[in-house]
Amino acid sequence: MRFVRFENQSGDVQFGHQHADGTVTRVEGCIFGDPQDTGEVASVSKLLAPLTPKAIPCIGLNYRKHAEEGGQALPENPILFMKMPSTVQNPGDPIVLPTQLKSDEVDYECELAVVIGKPCKNVSKEEALDYVLGYTCANDVSARDWQRGGGGNQWCRGKTFDTFCPLGPVLVTADEIPDPNALQIKTILNGEVMQDWNTNDMIFDVPTLIEFLSASTMLAAGTVILTGTPHGVGFAREPAVFLQPGDEVTIEIEGIGQLTNPVVQEEV
Secondary structure (H helix, E strand, O other), X not given: OEEEEEEOOOOOEEEEEEOOOOOEEEEEOOOOOOOEEEEEEOOOOEEEOOOOOOOEEEEEOOEHHHHHHOOOOOOOOOEEEEEOHHHEEOOOOOEEEOOOOOOOOEEOOEEEXXXXXXXXXXXXXXXXXXXXXXXXXXXOOEEHHHHHOOOOOOOHHHHOOOOOEEEEEEXXXXXXXXXXXXXXXXXXXXXXXXXXXXXXXXXXXXXHHHHHHHOOOOEOOOOEEEOOOOOOOHHHOOOOOOOOOOOEEEEEEOOOEEEEEEEEEOOO
């Protein structure tokens, strides 16, 4: 099933089932429980991020070619950082370049997002995908100057500005994506393809990440795991390419769809 979360014409937030022809029928019940498609055609006024995450653990440097373009050795264990749930942005709503803590080096990162569907602790790789509700597109927007020089050797400052985690446009349930490590993944900036690779290049595949993150740690239903980005990011280009007001950035993942956001400057 392809879940969407949306506002109807009355401003009510609802879940729906997006069909192959693009129509949406309303879903009753919790998507982490036993959601039921009512068959009632929904009136979608505004598409929202497919969920409000409980937590957003993120993995850095998780594609071989991305490590290579940055001149870094492959990590022995997954590199973990966090985004706050407040970073989530809806499809179609703007990525806001920070002004109060100004950044001139805001970068795009296409990522496969994994949505945990039930409480998950000390799970083995062999059982890990049984805990996945589904997958969606993510853009791990990153202020490189704050990530590197301004964050005291911690990545979170550069990764947690408001709007720095667009998600969507749909949440595709796990039964429709049997192998999350066999998906084409792209970033398209103003119509130009910037990243174009495959999730099979992950250093640590999705089951390994779930095993690692759940070790001695409870992952609640609604946890969204960002799994890393392939090569082609802006900071590694010659010359570097960073997001500017007026840009439009699209994340595209095979079997999921396209997540598109405009870029604006913060007004203070």
